[in-house]
Amino acid sequence: MTKHQKRLSVPKSWPVERKTETFTVKAGAGPHGQAGVPLVVLLRDVLGYVDSKKEARYALNQGSILVNGDETGDEQRPIGMFDILAFPERDEYYRVFPDEGGRLALTAIDEDAAGSKLAKIEDKRQVTGGKTQLNLHDGSNLLVEEGTEYDAKDSIVVSNDDKEVVAHFPYEEGCLVTAVRGQHAGEVGEVAEIEVTPGSGSNGVTVEGDDATFETVEEYVVVIDENFTGGDDE
Structure with missing residues (x-):
């Protein structure tokens, strides 16, 4: 089995450039399934803290990087939606949060929120x-x-x-949600209506945002608290 992943075929949620090089790192076994982004991709391509898998492995072995409060020695560990990355020595803390377009991005948070x-x-x-x-x-x-x-x-x-x-x-009318997939990924708003679909089809949901109202399916939204939309004011 190949240890590499073609950039053109990575999930849309991965925050990587697809046409700069042919291959990128393949995610290892772990949480989030195929949507999980290898930790080294975030450290190298997003944050710029390392230049290679070797440097990432060294940093992890020093215990200077925490994922959801735990040390990890696997630079290919899948990182996904709402995971917490902590760099205590730098006093930097991030939450993985979908941006507009559905790509995973790092939102800076404070230590308590981490x-x-x-x-x-x-x-x-x-x-x-x-x-x-x-x-x-x-x-x-x-x-x-x-x-x-x-x-x-x-x-x-x-x-x-x-x-x-x-x-x-709770997921209910009036709750605050963010869309994590679909054409409205990254948008935030309150659930105005939940439309129950008979049979096995997905229920629809109408979301009222600050700028516009959109419709999607329940599987594409996640209930959040206003503190989870980003910033250091948590």
Whole structure:
């Protein structure tokens, strides 16, 4: 199996130039599936902190880069939507957030905000022992004692330290969302209407933004809090 990825065929969410060179780094196994961007791509192509995989590996081995509060030694670890990158020695902290067009971008945040991560609930199920397992957008899951308050399409904020839920944002009319896919990716607004589609089709959602109203499908939006739209004022 090849260790390289052709730039022209990378997911649209990857923040890389497609025509400058033929190949880029291939993402390793891990969260976010095929949409995950290799960590070294963000360090090299976006931030400019390293020039090669070797330099990235050295920096990671020094423990100077944290992903969601944890050290990692894998420069090809997939990084995706809402992940937190921390550079404590530089006093720099970033959240991975989709910009207009759906490309993943790094939004600067403060140190306190870097202590937790936003996640979309994809579905939930009861497990042995009576707990509820919440399955999240990045492929991870979380066990909670009481799951009746959580539903698919809700968002939660999970502490990086103890993996506890510190905030919950229900998916409902009036909630604040960002589109993460489709032609409106990166746009933010309030849900004005949820249109339930009979059968197995996707439900539609009408979102009122500051500048315009748009329609998309539920799978393309994520509930957020106003603090998650960026900036250092969290």
